Amino acid sequence: ANAFPEADELKIYISADSKIYPSEVLLRSMAKTISLTPIRDYLQNYNGSVYSITINVKDSSFSNGSFFQILSTFKNDAEENSTLKFYGIYKKNGKPVGYLTNPNPGTELEEKFIKVNLKFYKPQKNAGRAIQFEKNSSFSFLLNKFPDENLLAEFWLRTSDSGQDILSVKNIETDQREFLLTLNDFQMLYTRIENASLLFSAPYFLGRKTWSHISILFSAEKNSVSLFCSGNLFAKIKLTSLLSVGKYEFAFSSEYGNKNYSIDLLRFINLKNTIDVSFSNKNFNNFNSDSSTVIAxxxxxxxxPQTIEKENYSVKVENLQYIKSNAPIFARAPELNIDILTNAYELIWSGGDYKQADSYTLEKSMNNSGFQSLYKVHADNSTPADYSFIDAKELEAEIVYYRVKQINLDGSVVFSAQLKVGQGESEPLVLAQNFPNPFNPKTNIELELLEDSEVDITIYNLEGQEIVKLFKGQLAKGVHKFTFDGSGLPSGIYLYKVSTPSFNTTRKMVLTK
Structure with a gap:
């Protein structure tokens, strides 16, 4: 909206890398949509190159209090991640009367730009195909029994047009639609509700013909639904009917002849982790979790087929269009582990998405210099396999890094996480800060064991009194996550201590009610 009613124009400057430039700019209001031409321009006291557009805010379409939207389409020749920057000046008779800037601007002009980070990716064959909804297309998933705790529904969404209904969620037992996931005329994703209560709403903008990941978390305990787009919460709903009772239908459909949208990698999960597990698995065909299970x-x-009948769910489809997908669904990188021997390191890795891999190259870097190839092996595409290589210790290097490069059959490349090996004695475990922190009433405590060990996890108050023994027993090498529930405790600072026979460490956490 026009924040400066006295202004007669708004000039917006757009700064981008040399390989990114605006090709089309649309100005959309409730009344009309007009095309604007971006021009190369100069901005005093700014060193970067800029484009600019000028908007006549005295146009009757932009009356006081009305909203307008600027839609920019960019051509891109870049392959690396990049940044777009925006800065606006409201003017009256050619003189500034206000600015469109970063909410927390610094003193330098560069610090006043609104910055947007861009991430580019190269589509892989791993994405396969998606389904496109056109007129009279439909996909209906009927869940016969709701999980005891949480249900996660997630999918990739690509819209070509605004003003569309995407997903309807309905309680079949009560014949009541709980909510409708909708894209409005301004390309804002939001929820329409009929009988439920809207606890939170922050409509989320979806770019045309770009993929966004949707995560919908149903909590049976709270009888609520939380909706996320690309990891951002945009709606929270309190339901009137109980999630634990009844059958639920998830229906995708399209009633428009000239509009369409696509979805890919649709999953329904019996979720026993936090919502973060959805975000960490969104780019991969296989869903990895230590406790959650895939329903479908x-x-x-x-x-x-037109109908699918399973014990806990059924599916009906009609007039679906199958198209080549360019969603950001990638081959999962291999997982690299190390065993420290007397005079050598044994590097062991498993093959990620082994069916997509062509070869693996073990790479090494000393003291954070460039990586060099150490060992190469062709992938076994027929079955999951482990690969290993023994490398002599480099006594002259303080730190050695290892990683595995996986070259896929389509020529794409993914890397394992780097392993960092120091020459001094290493601690047997790594304890992360609890998350969330502060918390109310639950928080997660995550630790990584570098070797199998007996582990003791204890919660204390600041007086040193033991509150609860969270875990005591044998754990295998790897990452482990525990949930602490402080429902019966007062607000305050608490300590969590993790002990092994040879090591212990303690961290603080804050319970806020």
Whole structure:
């Protein structure tokens, strides 16, 4: 909206890398949409190159209090991640009367730009196919029994047009639609509700013909639904009917002849982790979790039958269009581990998405210099396999790094996480800060064991009194996550201590009610 009613124009400057430039700019209001031409320009006291557009805010379409939207389409020749920057000046008779800037601007002009980080990716064959909804297309998933705790529904969404209904969620027992996931005329994703209560709403903008990941978390305990787009919460709903009772229908459909949207990698999960597990698995076909289980997953590489009947769910489809997908779904990187021997390191890795891999190259870097190839092996695509290589210790290097480069059959490349090996004695475990922190009433405590060990996890108050023994027993090498529930405790600072036979460490956490 026009924050400066006295202004007669708004000039917006756009700064980007040399390989990114605006090709089309649309100005959209409730009344009309007009095309603007970006021009190369100069901004005093700014060193970067800029484009600019000028908006006549005295146009009757932009009356006081009305909203308008600027939609920019960019051409991109860049392959690396980049940044777009925006800065606006409201003017009256050519003189500034206000600014469109970063909410927390510094003193330098560069610090006043609104910055947007861009991430680019190269589509992989791993994405396979997606389904496109056109007129009279539909996909209905009927869940016969709701999980005891949480249900996660997640999928990739690509919209070509604004003003569309995407997903309807309905309680079949009560014949009541709980909510409708909708894209409005301004390309803002939001929820329409009928009988439920809207606890939170922050409509989320979806770019045309770009993929966004949708995560919908149903909590049986709270009888609520939280909706996320690309990891950002945009709606929270309190339901009137109980989630634990009844059958639920998830229906995707399209009623428009000239509009369409696509989805890929649709999954329904019996979730026993936090919502973060959805975000960490969104780019991969296989869903990795230590405690959650997949109820149903649809990749759409093969055409679905019109009906599917399973013990806990059924599916009905009609008039689906199968298209080549360019969603950001990648081959999972291999997982690299190390065993420290007397005079050598044994590097062991498993093959990630082994069916997509062509070869693996073990790479090494000393003291954070460039990586060099150490060992190469062709991938076994027929079955999951472990690979290993023994490398002599480099006594002259303080730190050695290892990683595995996986070259896929389509030529794409993914890397394992780097392993950092120091020459001094290493601690047997790594304890992360609890998350969230502060918390109310639950928080997660995560630790990584570098070797199998007896582990003791204890919660204390600041007086040193033991509150609860969270865990005591044998754990295998790897990452482990525990949940602490402070429901019966007063607000305050608490300590969590993790002990092994040879090591212990303690961290603080804050319970806020």
């Amino acid at each position: 997953a649809f990749k759409f590489d093969d055409q679905l």
